[in-house]
Structures are given as C-alpha cells and as structure tokens.
Amino acid sequence: MTEHTFSDETLMAFADGELSQDETEAVERAMEADEALALRVEAFMETRLKSQEALKPLLDEPVPEALRRKVEGLVAGNAEQAENVVRFPQKRPSVPVSTPRWAVPLAASVALVAGVAGGYWLGLTDPGGTSGLQAAYLGSPDVVQALHEVASGKEKDLGGSERFRAIASYKDTNGDLCREFEVDHPDKSTVVAVACNIEKTWKVQFTVVAARNTEGYAPASSLEALNAYLTAVGASDPLSEAAERSALEALKPQK
Amino acid sequence: MADDFGQQLIALLPRLRRFAVSLTRSRDLADDLVQITCEKALANQHTYEAGTRLDAWLFRIMRNSWIDRVRRNTTEGTKIDVDDAHYLVGQDGAAVTEARLMLNSTAEHLANLPDDQREVMLLVCVDELSYREAADILEVPIGTVMSRLARARKKIMAEMGIDAGTTRSEDEKGSVR
Incomplete structure (x- = not known):
C-alpha cells in the first residue's frame, strides 16, 4: 500500500x-x-x-x-460567393446541392443569401435608401393588403399599373404561412417573390426580378431559382384553397 | 485566393463522417449530418479561430446540429430512424448476431455506451482531442468529461475482460473490482 491512493x-x-508535471x-x-x-x-x-x-x-x-461531391460543390460555391459579392440567384454551386431531410433552418439561411441580400419588411418605408431597389418593386402597402386578401390563382390590380398575382401558399417548417406571388410592373418586368408571415409581419424571403414574356408571366428560367429556394427551405406542398383561406383568416388583426 | 479552409474541410470528411456515424448510429443520417456541418462551417467560417483545431471546431458544430435535430424531432413527435442495417456496430440494446459481435466487439461495446459516454470516448480516445477540447465541445466542465470517460472505460474493461486489478474510483469508493 502506498501512502497515496489514486482515483x-x-x-x-x-x-x-x-x-501536470508534478502529478505525472x-x-x-x-x-x-x-x-x-x-x-x-x-x-x-x-x-x-482498442477503441x-x-x-x-x-x-x-x-x-x-x-457526399463528397456535395461538399466539394459547397466549397466551390462558397469560394465563388466570396469573390462575387453580388450574385444572381441562378448562380448557385455548379453541383446541385440537395437538401438533407432535416437540414431546413440552415438551408433556409443559405438560400436567403442566394436569393436576396437580406430580407426587408414589407410595408415599411425605405430606411435611408439602402433597400431602395427592392422597395421600388414591392414597397406598396397595397401588396401587403393583397397578400392578406387575394386567393392563389387570382389577380388584383394595385393601381399605378401594377398587377398582383397570387401563385400559391405553403407552410414553412416553422409553420409560418408563406405566399408565392408575382407583381407585374408597368416597365414590363415581373417580380417573383415569396413572403412569409412571421409574427404578424410579411417578410420577403425571396425575390427575382424577371423580364416578362408576352403572356404576362415570369419566364420559366427565373422560376428555377425559385424552385431551388422552395426546395432548400423545405416548403410544404401548396395549401389547398380551403386551407389557404383559413390560414389567411387566422392572420386577420383582431380589432 | 486559394480556399484552404474548404480544402481542409474536404480532407477532414472521413473523420467527420466517423464521428457522425457514431453520433447518429446511422450511415444515412450521418451523411446528412456531415453535409449540414460543412454548410454551417462554410457559412460561419469567419468565426473559426485560426490556429485552433479545425476538427474540434467542426465536431462542435456537428454535435450541436445533431442535438438540435434530436430536439426538434422530439417536439415534433416524430422518430429518427436509427434502424439502419448498414450501421457497422449495431444499435443500442438491440440483439446483434454473434458473427458481428466477434467481428468487432470493441465497436459493439462502444455503440452500447450511453450517448454521453460514447461521445466523450470518441472525442478523446478515438479522435484524440484533449480533455479541455472535449469539454468545450460538450459544453461541460473538464471534471464531467473525466468522470464520463472513466466510467465508459471501466465499462469497456469489464465487458472485454481487460484486467485492471483492484480499482478505486471516486464514485464507487469501497467497492472492489
């Protein structure tokens, strides 16, 4: 028996x-x-x-x-992003990055970077001109109104020759209601956008400005970016007409 | 600009994957987890402190991602599918074939450890992180790392018949063996 016992x-x-040296x-x-x-x-x-x-x-x-290819794609995309501060959403990594089944919150933030340089709050006035570009397209309070009212598949004139078209509604993984919509502008461009109602405020999650074709709809190429975004955030299938109506109803201010 | 960070990340894939397999006990989930970890690492590259161990930093991201995932699943009431036949070392408490057991019994014993003991075994014994680094990843005091690690290793000794002679530990004073 030694004078000292060790645990x-x-x-x-x-x-x-x-x-430490002494203990050793x-x-x-x-x-x-x-x-x-x-x-x-x-x-x-x-x-x-043994372990x-x-x-x-x-x-x-x-x-x-x-897996290797996905990560290499991510690395390549990241390098590209670092060199290209202003990127078009279509310029995603050359290797398609499929979304892991449960990867939603992060993928959403990645897609945000790809889609729009920071969301902005719909209906707010332009804070000092930094979001002036986007505000010029979606700043109208009528858009907010339309998001609350117009059923998917329907259109509404916003005045000033702008035309709002609701495409679909879905729930994101947080259960927030999101709406895909388009706004035609008199300058023959169409904004394709997704806005989610987060804590009672419509927040734009994604926008693409596309030149409009003769039918008045945004061309398919700009929708690829949208689809990539929707896949990345794990959007649910579009809500049924009835589900959409009750989801919109639930957002109505209680006063 | 050479993307060293990205290259290091790719070079670490086998080790990330091994840690992920051990955390998730499923190869499919492990690959998803590795991908997520890489995405987060690239998005948060600026928070990585040059000169520190990149593997430790990545393990931490990975473990937190996994915990988030498990937590979310718990609240959603859905279940993680851990019944993956390809998982090398079987799953917790499940009966495994004798052949597989003979193949790699240590791996089996590791797999059967409780999560908190298994992860510390992985970090310290397998991936050779220091106690301090493991404590940072697990967000527990070093003392906790040591007691979990000692408990895990005593268990493995007992199961594998490694003779440690008479032992004395702080939380089992008085008991012999």
Whole structure:
C-alpha cells in the first residue's frame, strides 16, 4: 500500500497524458512500487488503443461519392460567393446541392443569401435608401393588403399599373404561412417573390426580378431559382384553397 | 485566393463522417449530418479561430446540429430512424448476431455506451482531442468529461475482460473490482 491512493480519474488522466508535471511524477513514482497501480494505468491505455482500432475501419472507408461531391460543390460555391459579392440567384454551386431531410433552418439561411441580400419588411418605408431597389418593386402597402386578401390563382390590380398575382401558399417548417406571388410592373418586368408571415409581419424571403414574356408571366428560367429556394427551405406542398383561406383568416388583426 | 479552409474541410470528411456515424448510429443520417456541418462551417467560417483545431471546431458544430435535430424531432413527435442495417456496430440494446459481435466487439461495446459516454470516448480516445477540447465541445466542465470517460472505460474493461486489478474510483469508493 502506498501512502497515496489514486482515483481512476487520475490514473486515466495519467494514461492520457493529461496530468501536470508534478502529478505525472507522483504517479510514476507510485507505479514503480505498486504493480497493481501500473496494471490499472495499462488498462486505461488499452481501452484507448482498442477503441481506436475498433473504429479505424470507418475512417478507411471511402467517403460516399454523393457526399463528397456535395461538399466539394459547397466549397466551390462558397469560394465563388466570396469573390462575387453580388450574385444572381441562378448562380448557385455548379453541383446541385440537395437538401438533407432535416437540414431546413440552415438551408433556409443559405438560400436567403442566394436569393436576396437580406430580407426587408414589407410595408415599411425605405430606411435611408439602402433597400431602395427592392422597395421600388414591392414597397406598396397595397401588396401587403393583397397578400392578406387575394386567393392563389387570382389577380388584383394595385393601381399605378401594377398587377398582383397570387401563385400559391405553403407552410414553412416553422409553420409560418408563406405566399408565392408575382407583381407585374408597368416597365414590363415581373417580380417573383415569396413572403412569409412571421409574427404578424410579411417578410420577403425571396425575390427575382424577371423580364416578362408576352403572356404576362415570369419566364420559366427565373422560376428555377425559385424552385431551388422552395426546395432548400423545405416548403410544404401548396395549401389547398380551403386551407389557404383559413390560414389567411387566422392572420386577420383582431380589432 | 486559394480556399484552404474548404480544402481542409474536404480532407477532414472521413473523420467527420466517423464521428457522425457514431453520433447518429446511422450511415444515412450521418451523411446528412456531415453535409449540414460543412454548410454551417462554410457559412460561419469567419468565426473559426485560426490556429485552433479545425476538427474540434467542426465536431462542435456537428454535435450541436445533431442535438438540435434530436430536439426538434422530439417536439415534433416524430422518430429518427436509427434502424439502419448498414450501421457497422449495431444499435443500442438491440440483439446483434454473434458473427458481428466477434467481428468487432470493441465497436459493439462502444455503440452500447450511453450517448454521453460514447461521445466523450470518441472525442478523446478515438479522435484524440484533449480533455479541455472535449469539454468545450460538450459544453461541460473538464471534471464531467473525466468522470464520463472513466466510467465508459471501466465499462469497456469489464465487458472485454481487460484486467485492471483492484480499482478505486471516486464514485464507487469501497467497492472492489
């Protein structure tokens, strides 16, 4: 019996090289005189070694091709983004990044970067001109009104030759109501946008400004970016007419 | 500008994947988790402190992502599918075939550890992080890391018949073996 007893934690820390110089020397001295102590230390070393050996095969496995390609795509996209502060939403990483089943909150933030440089609050006045570009397209309070009223598939004139068209409604993963809509402008452009009602405020999550074709709808190419966005945020399937109506009803101010 | 960060990230994929498999006990979920971790790492690259261990930083992101995922599933009342036949070392409490057990019994014992003990085993013994680094990742005091780690290793010793002689630990004073 030595003058000093050592706890398992201390001997383990010794085995792992985590003790201070003084403590290390104390254990070493004790081990010389006490074979049982040396055995206990050795057992801790062995568990470490055995664990490493046991999980080594996992390390040697090739990384699945799909995963490797996705991450390489992410890295490439990230580098591109760093060099290109102003990017068009279509310029996503060349490798399609499919969304993991449960990756929604992060993917949403990524898509936000791709879609619009920071959301802005619909219906607010332009704060000092920084969001002047977007506000010029969607700043009208009539848009907010229309978001509350117009059923998907229906249109509404906003005045000033602007035309609002509700496309679809869906729930995002937080259960917030989101609406996809288009606004035609007199200058022959169409804004394709998604706004979500978060804490009673419509917040634009995504916008693309597209030149309008003769039918008055945004061309399909700009919708690819939208689809990528919707996939990335894990949007639900579009709500039925009735579900949409009751969701909109629920947003009505109680006064 | 060479993207060193991205290259390092790609180089760490096998280790990220191993940690993910161990956390999720499912290869499919593990690959998703690795992807998420990489996305978050790239999005938050500026918060990584150069000179610190990138693997430790990534493990922390990964573990937090996994915890968020588990928590969200719990609140949503849905279940994570852990019944993945490809998972190397079986799953917690499940009966495993003897052949598989013989193949890699240590891995089996590791897999059967409670989550908090398994992750600390992985971080310290397998991925060779320091106690301090593990404590930072797990957001617990070093003392907690040490007690979990010691408990896990005693359990593995017992199951594998590693002879540790007479032992004495702080939380089982008086008991022998």
